Amino acid sequence: MDSTAPTPQRTNPLGMIALAAQGLGKSALPLVAAMFGLRDEFSGIALVLVALAGVGGIMAVLAFLRWHRLTYVVGAEDIRVESGIISRAARSVPYERIQDVSLEQTLLPRLLGLVEVRFETGAGGKDELKLAYLTAEEGARLREVIRERREEEAVAGVAQEAGAEQDSPPIFAMGPGRLLRFGLFEFSLAAVAVMGGLAQQFDFILPFDIWDWEHWMELVAGPGDWIAHLGPWAQALGIMLALASLAVLGFATGIIRTFTREWGFRLDRTPKGFRRQRGLFTRTDVVMPAHRVQAVQVGTRFLRRRFGWHSLKFVSLAQDAGKASHVVAPFAKLAEIDPIIRAAGFEPESDTLDWHRAAPEYRTDSMVLVGGFFVLLALGLGIFVNPLLGFAPVALGMALVLGEQVSWQFLLHATDARQLYSRRGWLVPKSTIASRVKLHSAEISQGPLAQRRGYATLLLGLAGGTLALRGLPVERARALRAAVVESMTGTDFSELR
Amino acid sequence: MVDDEELTPLHPNHVKVLRVVTALATLPFVIVALVLEVRAFLFPGAFMVPVVLAALYVVLRIPLRRYHARGYQMGEDRLRVVKGLLFRSDTVVPFGRVQHIDVDQGPLERAYGLATLTVHTAGTHNASVTLPGLANETAMEMREAIRAHIRRDTM
Numbered sequence: 001m002d003s004t005a006p007t008p009q010r011t012n013p014l015g016m017i018a019l020a021a022q023g024l025g026k027s028a029l030p031l032v033a034a035m036f037g038l039r040d041e042f043s044g045i046a047l048v049l050v051a052l053a054g055v056g057g058i059m060a061v062l063a064f065l066r067w068h069r070l071t072y073v074v075g076a077e078d079i080r081v082e083s084g085i086i087s088r089a090a091r092s093v094p095y096e097r098i099q100d101v102s103l104e105q106t107l108l109p110r111l112l113g114l115v116e117v118r119f120e121t122g123a124g125g126k127d128e129l130k131l132a133y134l135t136a137e138e139g140a141r142l143r144e145v146i147r148e149r150r151e152e153e154a155v156a157g158v159a160q161e162a163g164a165e166q167d168s169p170p171i172f173a174m175g176p177g178r179l180l181r182f183g184l185f186e187f188s189l190a191a192v193a194v195m196g197g198l199a200q201q202f203d204f205i206l207p208f209d210i211w212d213w214e215h216w217m218e219l220v221a222g223p224g225d226w227i228a229h230l231g232p233w234a235q236a237l238g239i240m241l242a243l244a245s246l247a248v249l250g251f252a253t254g255i256i257r258t259f260t261r262e263w264g265f266r267l268d269r270t271p272k273g274f275r276r277q278r279g280l281f282t283r284t285d286v287v288m289p290a291h292r293v294q295a296v297q298v299g300t301r302f303l304r305r306r307f308g309w310h311s312l313k314f315v316s317l318a319q320d321a322g323k324a325s326h327v328v329a330p331f332a333k334l335a336e337i338d339p340i341i342r343a344a345g346f347e348p349e350s351d352t353l354d355w356h357r358a359a360p361e362y363r364t365d366s367m368v369l370v371g372g373f374f375v376l377l378a379l380g381l382g383i384f385v386n387p388l389l390g391f392a393p394v395a396l397g398m399a400l401v402l403g404e405q406v407s408w409q410f411l412l413h414a415t416d417a418r419q420l421y422s423r424r425g426w427l428v429p430k431s432t433i434a435s436r437v438k439l440h441s442a443e444i445s446q447g448p449l450a451q452r453r454g455y456a457t458l459l460l461g462l463a464g465g466t467l468a469l470r471g472l473p474v475e476r477a478r479a480l481r482a483a484v485v486e487s488m489t490g491t492d493f494s495e496l497r
Numbered sequence: 498m499v500d501d502e503e504l505t506p507l508h509p510n511h512v513k514v515l516r517v518v519t520a521l522a523t524l525p526f527v528i529v530a531l532v533l534e535v536r537a538f539l540f541p542g543a544f545m546v547p548v549v550l551a552a553l554y555v556v557l558r559i560p561l562r563r564y565h566a567r568g569y570q571m572g573e574d575r576l577r578v579v580k581g582l583l584f585r586s587d588t589v590v591p592f593g594r595v596q597h598i599d600v601d602q603g604p605l606e607r608a609y610g611l612a613t614l615t616v617h618t619a620g621t622h623n624a625s626v627t628l629p630g631l632a633n634e635t636a637m638e639m640r641e642a643i644r645a646h647i648r649r650d651t652m
Contacts, residue, residue: 444587
């Protein structure tokens, strides 16, 4: 279509199928009600079919009406959507308020070659404008149109070679081999728990009572009887087999979940920002403008760190499936992460940084508080319950007090002319790099203990995330704040965007 | 450095507002004491005297201390807000990061000619920083001063 012609358009008619199917999924309750109401007239399969046809028919009519009544116009200054079956709602979103356009495909629309187009304005959640469903090409075209309109309104000029997006190699991608390794580290027994829960909920469906212990004993005593005769070795083997099957299930769950979520993971640095595509059944395609990245976070987990695997997230105001930060490299080596950090305009941690620790008083106070609690607990148990019981909390308390010492040793922060670095954790280190200019406020906060002992927490206002430097000596907190505020006042908020 | 400069105290009427609020908060305790007194479980004044004395101390003393712990500082390009007795907080918001500004007056504040200034930032922490106990005119002037710093195109 001609994008300048202000003719109202409809979404793709195939979308009706997806809408009706969605409606059917959501109307499980009316379906059950219909089946209940019709149970005298029909029975068995016929009942289910009639109820499905009835509710499905209503959904199809509703989907048609919704499709028929929803029109959109790609105008000169804004995009307008009119919708509503009985009432009419007309919404206009000016191009300069559209932060980004994201495309999402769930399973059924994906099979039909359709996308849901969302216009992110920063309004958040259900206030966002979305068009369901357009063809994938139309969605991509709409995104281009809107980006171009926005650029025309922003600083004109800056010739950018559009269309070169897919040709250049991605800055990060994960193939099946990488995904397999990632999946192994995502070991999860959630499936076992879900199966257990389902078995408990729906045990009335099963042909036998799974909680009937004697029944199980009989089963074991029957064909399993010979196992018992084989002696302890065979029993040990049985336990091993049970554990092995649990392990297989756990690994399989992790691998399947990872493959469905991360399949075809690809991160591109396009002229418009970072573009991330991933997903097997639900394919998502998100673009984050590079200048909107507020901070970067490098994290890891206990086991995968032994093998050098880390993850990278971008903190930004835009939401990513309900989470504030965007995962841009879920499973990567540090050597792969550093170039992505640089591409976002940040500098990775270097060896020349002047790392500072929190105040020793802060550590001492946390140790005293933790230790004191366990001493009281030990005294209470020892005096009122059993003297021997008193030893358990003492041991646990000593371990935790030592833990405070270790975590203090690994609680570090540093700053240079442009960035603020925060790092914590010994076995599972996590570090955040924030741009000093992109902070929004700085607060020095002190509790009653901190006031007397001369340390403070520096809380920094970060859009879409939190950044707190705990237990700094007051002088250090003041100096840091003065420096950071100096960077902030140099630039106006509007220049950040 | 910023932190060494004198803080501007809030309007003296803020103490009165705080006293009224504190008095309302102590009221339930006084009523309970009164009920116990009427039921006369002990000698006369056993409940009323200590509770009323404690309430008087709290109403007279605490608001004054809280008032002295609070203050603000309007800089060239930033606003600093200090508050808290037990839990002290000392916040700096550069004008260049202010998204929008509110000036609110509750009924009590209006009676004493006071207002509360609230500046909103885009940060998740300190998304809004409030400064209560300003004279209404001062709050208006501060709002205009901060607004003059915010660029037109970001409004």
